[in-house]
Amino acid sequence: MKLSLYISIAFLSLHLVQAQDIQVTLQPKTPLLAQQINGFSLHCDFLFENVSDKSFNLLAIWAWLYGPDNQCHAIKHLDASALAPSIATSPQRRASPRSTLLVFNPFYALTKDKQATRLVYEFSFADSTGHIELVRCEIRPKLYETKTHLQLPLSGRLLVYDGHDFYSHHRRIDFTHPVAKRLGLTQNASRYAYDFTLVDQQGKPYASNRNNIKEWYAYGKPVKAPASGWVIAVVDSVADNYIDKKGNVIQGGQLSLENPASFNGNYLIIDHQNGEYSLLAHLAKGTISVKPGQLVKTGQILGQVGFSGSTGNAVHLHFELRNTSHAWQAEGLPSSFILQRRKLFMDTGDIQSN
Ligand SMILES: [Zn+2]
Numbered sequence: 087m088k089l090s091l092y093i094s095i096a097f098l099s100l101h102l103v104q105a106q107d108i109q110v111t112l113q114p115k116t117p118l119l120a121q122q123i124n125g126f127s128l129h130c131d132f133l134f135e136n137v138s139d140k141s142f143n144l145l146a147i148w149a150w151l152y153g154p155d156n157q158c159h160a161i162k163h164l165d166a167s168a169l170a171p172s173i174a175t176s177p178q179r180r181a182s183p184r185s186t187l188l189v190f191n192p193f194y195a196l197t198k199d200k201q202a203t204r205l206v207y208e209f210s211f212a213d214s215t216g217h218i219e220l221v222r223c224e225i226r227p228k229l230y231e232t233k234t235h236l237q238l239p240l241s242g243r244l245l246v247y248d249g250h251d252f253y254s255h256h257r258r259i260d261f262t263h264p265v266a267k268r269l270g271l272t273q274n275a276s277r278y279a280y281d282f283t284l285v286d287q288q289g290k291p292y293a294s295n296r297n298n299i300k301e302w303y304a305y306g307k308p309v310k311a312p313a314s315g316w317v318i319a320v321v322d323s324v325a326d327n328y329i330d331k332k333g334n335v336i337q338g339g340q341l342s343l344e345n346p347a348s349f350n351g352n353y354l355i356i357d358h359q360n361g362e363y364s365l366l367a368h369l370a371k372g373t374i375s376v377k378p379g380q381l382v383k384t385g386q387i388l389g390q391v392g393f394s395g396s397t398g399n400a401v402h403l404h405f406e407l408r409n410t411s412h413a414w415q416a417e418g419l420p421s422s423f424i425l426q427r428r429k430l431f432m433d434t435g436d437i438q439s440n
Contacts, residue, residue: 107138108181108211110223113188113261114273118230120420125197128227129250129257129277132189132207136181142211142219144179149193152204159202162193178260181211186262194252202227232407234358236312236423237384239366239405240282240304240391245291247402248281250418255398256281256406268343269414275365277418279406291400297329302401304391305370309403311382312364312423315356318411322374324351324394335399338371346413350404351395354388355411362419363411367404368395 110132117130136142146165153159164172173179181187189209196202209221238244250256256276260266283291284303293301300306325338342348350367354374357363370392376382391403408416 107136107140107219108142108209108221109135109137110209110221111135112223112225114277114417117191117225117227118420119196119202119227120230120278121422125195125199126202126227126229127251128191128194128196128202128205128225129252130191130225130227131261131274132191132209132223133261134181134187134189134209134221136183136185136187139183140213141183142181142213144173144176144181144187144189144209145212145218146173146210147176147189147192148208148210150206151196151202152206154203156204164192188260188262190252190257192252230420232362232419232421233360234313234315234362234364234407234421235384236364236407236421237310238282238423239310239312240284240307240403241310242284242303242307243286245283245285245289246280247283247291247400250276250278250280256418265343269346271414273415273417275408275414275416275418276404276406278420279404279418281400281402281404283400283402296399297331297333299326299328299393299401304403305393305401307391308387309366309369309389309391311356311384311386311388312366312405313356313358314381314383315358315364317354317376317378317380317382318357318363319347319353319355320374320376320378321347321350321354322352322369322372322389324348325371326393327351327395327397328393329399333399335397338394341396349396351397352389352392353395353404356382357411361409363408363416365404365406365408368392368397368402370394 113131113133119126148163150158151160166173205225207223211219248254256279259274261271285291295301327335327338352369353367355365369389374389393401407419407421410416
């Protein structure tokens with residue numbers, strides 16, 4: 087008994103020494119559970135810091151899901167087995183000496199029958215000699231219920247052109263990327279964002295020529311306040327982008343790393359006075375009819391859909407709910423919309439992408 091205890095202590099000490107090579111922090115620090123029809127989504131990232139002079143490769147990720155009864159309800163893993171190993175779905179796996187590595191949480195979909203109040207993750211890193219270092223991380227996610235009663239900011243047949251599922255560009259913010267570092271990004275305000283556009287009965291978002299932004303059904307349509315609140319920021323002077331004959335998007339305004347809000351183009355932020363803020367972005371120049379300090383009511387017309395800022399090649403309205411008005415220090419919040427007294431997710435499905 088004593089011998090095995092000593093061995094355990096020795097093993098634990100060894101493990102603790104090894105674990106100091108790679109440290110992990112969660113982004114955000116308190117991950118949120120967003121409720122969906124069949125369960126929950128857990129959007130968080132793991133930021134690893136390799137504090138050693140060795141190089142490591144991520145070989146496997148394991149997760150144990152514990153329910154309210156503290157029993158393990160599910161075990162998930164990615165590993166290096168087979169000819170096309172599942173760990174390769176995590177695009178960055180190398181932790182270089184004295185550098186950081188961001189890994190998106192691959193186990194983001196949690197079903198209702200496996201309600202997780204606690205998740206224990208274990209990451210296996212191998213150094214050049216094949217030695218394995220295990221890095222463990224525990225998550226106690228918080229179920230988030232949107233406080234603001236939100237209505238959709240556009241009327242008509244709506245498409246979530248891109249949303250916030252695992253594959254959406256709103257989710258793919260790597261804080262270790264040089265651009266993110268220059269911007270000082272440490273949070274993801276668009277973690278639960280939506281890009282809304284309007285479509286016809288066939289689901290097409292433009293009449294015939296997608297490079298003519300005026301042929302997009304959403305272009306110029308009224309943008310309505312998703313909920314009441316105080317307008318606290320407005321930019322309305324950025325020229326629309328256009329698309330040239332080769333399909334390249336030509337910026338109407340300047341995108342500047344020194345001015346991160348420039349990526350929004352024309353935008354406004356509404357403070358709902360409950361810790362939640364709505365950002366509506368990419369509006370058309372000169373169409374925003376409200377000013378900072380003004381109180382707006384749900385459904386009030388604020389401006390028109392445009393094509394300003396970092397739009398990609400699709401005319402859309404970017405909407406996000408966030409926890410502060412600050413450009414890059416905001417963290418995204420889950421949001422659901424109420425339509426004709428019914429919650430959309432109960433009627434038509436989870437709103438994520440496409
Ligand atoms: Zn967007």
